[in-house]
Amino acid sequence: MNVITAQNITKIYGTGESKVTALDDVSLNVAAGEVVLIMGPSGSGKTTLLLVLGTLLHPDSGVVTINEQNVHELSNRDLPGLRLRKIGFIFQHFNLLSALTAQENVMVPLLIAGVKSSQTKKKAGELLKRLGVAKRAGSLPQNLSGGEKQRVAIARAMVGSPSILLADEPTANLDSKTGHEVVEILYKYAKEEGKAVVIVSHDQRIRDIADRVVLIEDGKLKEV
Ligand SMILES: Nc1ncnc2c1ncn2[C@@H]1O[C@H](COP(=O)(O)OP(=O)(O)O)[C@@H](O)[C@H]1O
Ligand SMILES: [Mg+2]
Structure with missing residues (x-):
């Protein structure tokens, strides 16, 4: 079953001479x-x-469905809830909140979702352990290495067990060993937990493990 479908998506930035067609009738199912x-x-x-x-961005035309729900039919009140439960986003530049510790960063999605604080702390701690950064739980992002920051960001993206994980160049700012570990983590999330994982990357290691x-x-x- 498709977890996510995008049908005939077009996205245009700007107008007139500065107009850029960033997506031109794109369809993709995962x-x-x-x-x-x-x-x-x-x-x-x-x-x-x-x-x-x-x-996170509204297309000019086309439809995105998540678990068969047309996301454009959701109100602005319902969208954040869907994002929290269904979608994990891993950004190239980590986007951690600088005033919060690693563990607090991972807790944020659950706290927003209204999960009890004691439970969110436990869940965040477990994920940091699973990603090999338990020792850094109390550290602020500024005191973490690039690889540690990316693991914390991945833990945050996974904390709500979303059905879809979207990762934008997740290994681009990592050394080779850490990059390899991040690839493993994403692969396992798809294969062991049955989740849809979409990765933007130039990394040959991700090409090796990708289904498509x-x-x-x-x-x-176009499909390759
Ligand atoms: N917020 C924006 N405003 C105007 N143009 C943008 C914006 N974001 C991206 N673009 C343009 O849209 C095109 C696609 O950008 P992007 O999706 O970031 O490409 P990629 O991730 O493949 O490098 C580029 O020409 C880029 O300059
Ligand atoms: Mg990009």
Whole structure:
């Protein structure tokens, strides 16, 4: 079953002479347990597609469904709830909250979802342990290495057990060993937990583990 579908998505930035068609009639389906890799040159529309899939950006036309729910039919009140329960987002530059510790960063999605504080602390602690950064639970992001920050960001993306994990160049700012470990973590999340994982990357290691590779060029997508 498809966890996420995008049908005929078009996204245009700007108007007049500065108009850019970032996505041009793009369709993509991702099933549970599947790892899909999105590749393409810089500026081809990869991040835009991830943002649209993650409901963080509204397309000009086309439909995104998550577990068969058309996300454009949801009100602005219902969308955050769907994001919290269904979608985990891993950003290239981690986007951790600098005033919060690693553990607190991981707790944030659950706290917003209204989960009890004692439970969120426990869950966040477990995930940090699973990702090998339990010792850094009390550290602020500024005191973490790039690899540690990315693991904390991945823990935050996974804490609500979302059905979809979207990762934008998750290994681009990591050394080779840490990058390899991050690839493992994403792969296991799809295969052991039956989740849909969509990764934008140029990393050959992700190409090796991906079930499918799609290529974007000038906003147009094709299967490889
Ligand atoms: N917020 C924005 N405003 C205007 N143009 C944008 C914006 N974000 C991206 N673009 C343009 O849309 C195109 C696709 O960008 P992006 O999705 O970031 O590509 P990629 O992630 O493949 O590098 C590029 O030409 C980029 O300059
Ligand atoms: Mg990008």
